[in-house]
Structure formats: C-alpha cells, structure tokens
C-alpha cells in the first residue's frame with residue numbers, strides 16, 4: 291500500500307532548522323516562556339522524535355514548524371528559507387483529531403485537496419489513504435460517529451493525502467489501543483521509508499520513539515530546552531527487547547527523571 | 553394445579569379483554585367521545601345571543617367525532633400518518649374538551665360576553681362568510697412577508713458573517729447593530745415614509761429589519777466563536793481566506809444561524825401588523841386592525857388563528873430544512 295502511494299507521487303523532503311528559538315505566549319499582560327533557546331537541525335528525510343514532560347512546549351515547537359506561529363526570537367527555516375506561513379508541504383497532525391464535524395470522513399480527508407483545487411487530479415488518493423488507515427468502511431460517517439482512535443486515524447489520513455514533505459505529528463497514536471498502535475507505527479514507518487518525507491514526531495512513549503526514530507530529542511520542563519539527544523542506529527524492523535534499545539530506553543527515562551524500574 | 557387454573561383463567565381473561573381492543577386506538581375513541589360531546593352541547597343547549605353557524609359548528613364537530621370513530625379501528629393501517637395521529641391522540645381528546653368548554657362559557661352561559669369573546673361558531677361564521685377577503689389577505693401578507701423575510705435573513709446572514717469575520721466590520725457594525733436592535737418597528741415608520749418610494753417598500757423594510765437583525769447578531773456570534781483550531785487545521789492544509797470563510801466559518805456557525813432564523817421568523821410575524829399599518833389595502837395585519845377598529849373581534853380571532861397556523865407551518869418547514877442541513881450535528885446536540 292505504502293509503496294503504491296510512493297509510486298504515484300514521488301515526494302521529496304525538506305530540511306528543518308530551528309535556530310536559537312525562544313517563544314513566549316502573552317496572557318493577560320503576563321508572559322509565559324515556553325521555549326528557551328532551542329536549536330535543532332533535521333536533515334531531509336530524517337525521522338526525529340521529541341520527548342518531554344507534559345506542558346513543556348512540544349506542541350508549540352510543532353506549531354512554529356508548521357508556520358502557525360512565529361517565534362518570539364530565533365528563526366525556523368525550511369531548506370534555509372524562513373517559515374512565515376502555513377503551507378501544505380508541511381502538515382501538522384494535531385494532538386486532538388480536530389476533524390471538521392460538519393464533514394464526513396471522506397470530505398475531511400479531501401479538505402487539503404479541495405482547498406488547493408486538486409480534487410479532480412488527486413481525488414483517487416482519498417480511497418488509498420482511507421484503506422491505509424483502515425477506514426474504508428467509514429468514509430461516509432460523520433466525526434461524532436467515530437471512536438477516538440478512528441478520529442485520530444482519519445486525521446492522519448487527512449494529512450497523508452497531501453504528500454507532505456515534512457510531516458509534523460503531535461502524539462498521533464495517543465488514543466489507539468496497543469495493537470492498532472503497533473500496526474499504525476509500522477504503517478507510518480513503511481510510508482516514511484517509501485515516500486521519503488521528513489518526520490518530526492511528538493510522543494510521550496519512549497518505546498515508540500525508539501522504535502521509529504533515527505534520533506530522539508529530550509526536552510526539559512517548561513521553558514523547554516534540549517537536555518539530551520540520542521541517535522538510534524538500529525536498522526528497521528527493530529525489536530523492542532533488543533539489548534541496545536533497552537539500554538537507550540533506560541538512559542532516556544533517566545533523562546526524563548524516572549527511575550529504572552518503571 | 554392452582555397454577556394451571558390460574559393460567560387458564562388468566563389466559564381466558566386476557567383473551568376476552570384483548571380481542572375487542574386488539575386493533576383499537578383507544579385515544580381515538582376518547583377523542584370521538586369528547587368531540588361528540590362538544591357537538592351535543594352546541595346543538596342541544598340554547599345560545600344566549602345569536603351567533604350564526606351554530607348548527608354548522610355542531611355538524612363539524614360531529615363529523616370530526618365520526619372521523620375519529622372510523623380512525624380508531626383503521627389508524628394502524630395508515631402507516632406513518634397513522635403513527636403521527638396516534639402521537640397526537642391526547643391532543644385531539646383535549647381539543648374536543650376545550651372546544652366544548654369554550655362553547656359553553658361563551659355561547660351557552662354568556663360568561664365571556666360579546667363582543668370581546670366569540671364562541672367557536674363565531675369564528676366559523678367568519679370563515680364561511682368572509683373567506684374570499686381572508687384569502688386575498690393571506691395572499692397579500694404572503695407576498696409582503698416572503699419579500700421581507702427572505703431579503704432580511706439574506707442580508708442579515710451576509711452582514712453577520714462580515715461582522716463575525718472582520719475586526720474592522722465588527723468595530724463599526726456591532727455598536728450600530730446593538731443600537732438598532734431594540735428599536736421597536738413602529739419607531740421606524742416616520743423615516744421609512746421619507747426614504748422609501750412607496751408604502752409597500754417601507755413595509756417590506758420593516759419585515760426585513762425584524763427578521764434580519766436576530767440573524768445578523770446570531771450569525772456574527774457564531775462566526776466569531778468558531779474553534780480557532782479549525783482555522784489552524786484548514787490553513788496547514790492550504791486553505792485561503794475564501795475557503796476559511798465559506799468552508800469553515802459558515803458551516804461551523806450554521807447551528808447559530810438557524811437559531812437566528814427561528815427568532816427572525818417569530819419577529820417577522822409580530823411586525824406584520826405594524827408593517828401593514830402603512831396604508832396597505834389588504835393583508836392579515838390590515839384585517840386585524842380594520843376589524844379591531846369596528847370591534848369585530850370574531851374576525852380578529854379568526855385571522856389570528858390563520859396567522860398562528862401559517863407561522864406554525866413555517867416553523868415546521870424550517871425544522872425540516874435545519875435537520876437536513878445540520879444532520880452532522882445529531883449526537884452533538
């Protein structure tokens with residue numbers, strides 16, 4: 291399936307550079323510092339996972355990369371050019387599925403193509419991605435008729451149908467049961483390998499990060515700064531009980547301030 | 553053994569009871585009873601003063617009773633329509649009782665006296681003798697209402713979207729809307745006379761204003777309350793402003809828009825009387841005023857009943873339209 295997707299549209303990838311970014315939100319006159327001098331370089335086609343405590347600023351970093359927000363200081367660059375506005379080359383899958391409740395699953399997935407006037411040309415892709423996320427029987431359902439996990443899969447499909455060059459994923463598998471989660475992780479991995487996009491995945495699951503990513507970055511508590519970076523060189527498919535992965539997991543959990551026996 | 557006896561007895565008892573009542577609509581029978589009672593009271597007791605159409609009203613009630621009697625055995629064969637009838641069964645019973653009570657209090661006892669009150673046959677008499685004029689009035693009012701209401705909600709909707717979407721529009725428009733909103737329709741009459749070429753245009757303006765303002769206010773509120781993340785999602789997917797307005801803001805605020813349209817519908821009916829004060833020659837509002845002036849309250853009540861029925865019918869249509877357009881909401885509401 292993933293191979294077929296890649297064959298129809300050879301998608302390339304972009305490099306993402308975060309240069310000394312600090313970010314503050316203003317609320318009722320007080321400022322809330324969320325990111326503290328974060329610098330990060332992601333090569334084209336690389337798969338990077340972000341770990342960090344809740345509320346540290348992971349989603350904020352993704353919003354900056356998507357162009358939904360401009361950093362208070364520092365720069366965010368795609369292939370060396372500053373990111374100033376959202377662009378369907380860089381698609382963010384939100385932490386909540388945020389499906390449009392007035393659109394069916396199919397119409398939700400079609401949103402990006404419709405907005406860019408590509409529905410006629412690439413409309414057939416909708417059925418492909420529906421199959422990929424195993425929602426082909428639910429195309430005409432409205433979001434309120436879906437389970438939480440199904441909604442997340444639909445949101446993932448809504449992003450994938452656009453052939454993004456940079457895919458920003460905010461805990462996309464958070465609401466899935468462990469079996470579906472494993473399957474979706476593998477699908478994502480296959481898709482990433484074949485389509486070749488750059489991926490930045492926010493997750494709170496250390497194992498998921500180690501199974502999928504080339505590099506795992508650990509953020510501190512708010513204001514988030516990078517406190518650790520781990521390269522995972524194991525080839526895919528990875529086994530979660532592989533000795534080197536277990537060692538990395540232990541190291542990462544320690545960075546996050548959690549003892550060994552968890 | 554005792555169990556067996558009980559069983560046969562109970563079974564037999566159930567059967568004898570169940571057989572005659574098997575397919576019978578009990579509320580239909582009761583409705584037939586109350587309607588027949590109203591007919592009997594109308595026909596049997598003497599009127600304190602002549603109203604006309606007393607015999608006709610009794611006959612109508614009797615026919616109604618006959619229809620309910622026939623329905624009480626056939627209603628189950630009428631499918632969906634039958635189910636609707638069954639649903640309103642208790643209403644039919646009470647309607648018969650209420651008509652009987654109304655009849656007795658007005659025509660038979662005179663406790664609610666002429667000319668302020670009218671018994672049912674008084675209204676019936678109006679329909680029978682004045683139906684041509686009433687039909688013309690309905691047509692005139694229909695034209696005025698249709699033009700006013702639809703132009704009002706269209707402009708109100710467009711204005712509401714602009715107010716909800718654009719900060720600059722809201723800055724200038726919202727205070728104006730809040731000022732204009734509570735002004736009673738009759739206060740507009742002097743300037744509408746001056747501004748509009750004919751009184752008919754002025755009347756349309758009044759109806760349009762009454763229906764447009766709630767639509768504008770609720771649409772504006774709906775558009776400005778749309779969840780920001782919907783815009784974020786659409787923008788990352790490549791949506792331009794046009795797409796954000798027409799494919800995100802408007803569909804998301806449609807439930808609010810419908811609340812506004814419902815309110816506009818009621819206000820537009822309330823304003824009809826005032827709108828038809830402006831030199832209209834026909835129309836239900838005009839009919840109400842004309843007959844009030846002559847203390848012909850039976851005619852007033854007769855026209856009010858027609859207006860209420862038309863309004864209820866339009867509300868019903870609007871519900872159908874809403875359920876079609878907002879099917880995606882089921883389960884959220």
Ligand SMILES: Nc1ncnc2c1ncn2[C@@H]1O[C@H](COP(=O)(O)OP(=O)(O)OP(=O)(O)O)[C@@H](O)[C@H]1O
Nearest residue numbers: 315316317322324343344345346347348349350351
């Ligand atoms: N629009 C906003 N205005 C003000 N403060 C905000 C806004 N968005 C986020 N914040 C604050 O920024 C901080 C980081 O939020 P963010 O959503 O990036 O956290 P997160 O790392 O994704 O957390 P989680 O793992 O729980 O999703 C939080 O303290 C939050 O309250």
Ligand SMILES: [Mg+2]
Nearest residue numbers: 348349385460
């Ligand atoms: Mg988050």
